[in-house]
Amino acid sequence: MKRIAVLGVLLMMLLIVSACSETGAMTEQNSKPSALAAIATANVKEDISVGETILTGKADNFDMETKTVKLNSGYIMPIYGLGTYSLHGTTCVNAMKAALKNGVRLIDTASYYGNAEEIGEAIHASGVPREEIFVISKLYPNEFHNADAAIQSILQKLDIGYVDMMLLHHPGNGDAEAYKVMEKYVAAGKIRSLGLSNWYIKELPEFLPQVSIKPALVQNEIHPYHQENEVVPFIQSLGITVQGWYPLGGRGYNKELMTEPVLKEIAAAHGKSLAQVILRWNIERGIVVIPGSSNPAHIKENTEIFDFALTDEEMAKIKALDRGEKHDWY
């Protein structure tokens, strides 16, 4: 009984908090020029814990008006963005330009991608206020032993003052120690939120007790052929937001997925592209998407996923496509 009462109070508090934040976001949205200014205004750290909230594997903590999610760190993150793996030089800068021009405010990079300078350059050149953009970077396992230097290098190369989210790219030797170094940068205001990538049901319970700041995000491979139907609700049940990499099957690995007849049929029914259906399917499962693209037309297309919804029947058809087929080894 006591447990139910405590849960009830927590639920009430959450309802009040979310009602307040929605009202705030609506006000921001109505005051042009940019609805995404809401992110900047809202990204003042709040003392909110959603760590004990039981999520259902649906997008019930996604704000579909502002297209954002409130992380367990208290920060607001867009629910769609641009992945920048394998984008370099002018290709990367042009992709960034197209993304920022089309309202994308979430950028995923990593020290391993070697494109921090281009990303920083594009952000500076865009004229979009820094606080409106949410940048994720990652430490690679070979940097764990000297995380301090690696973080400083990322900060210096990006040259945007702070990183919104830093992830450990993979589990590896010294991962908890590297995470603790990232925690120090949170205290110093140079990193805002922390997370993990390629952590699953086995690794998470072992890792979490070793660190002080709960990860706000886990980024794993997720697409219709590799759906993670157990992993996703497990991570969400911990109050951690899930983000999918290789949402379109992965550059160079997605020929079959991008011609999948079931997806084609659903896309035709909505007058949408197959890529848009996949991205929407993720959003409806409460999964943040970061499709990678070097093509400005694709980048724009990948933002147009909020003017339709998939039916339960369509969601079930896509669920049936799962093959547990990973398109990369980790």
Ligand SMILES: NC(=O)c1ccc[n+]([C@@H]2O[C@H](COP(=O)([O-])OP(=O)(O)OC[C@H]3O[C@@H](n4cnc5c(N)ncnc54)[C@H](OP(=O)(O)O)[C@@H]3O)[C@@H](O)[C@H]2O)c1
């Ligand atoms: N944490 C990790 O371990 C990890 C691992 C891998 C990736 N990631 C992250 O996840 C991001 C996404 O992965 P990814 O970029 O490798 O693969 P992806 O997003 O699954 O697919 C990218 C491929 O899809 C194409 N594409 C994009 N939009 C399209 C559209 N609307 N219509 C048709 N084709 C489209 C792209 O070609 P065009 O360039 O021609 O558009 C590219 O060939 C990465 O960029 C990276 O940020 C993280």
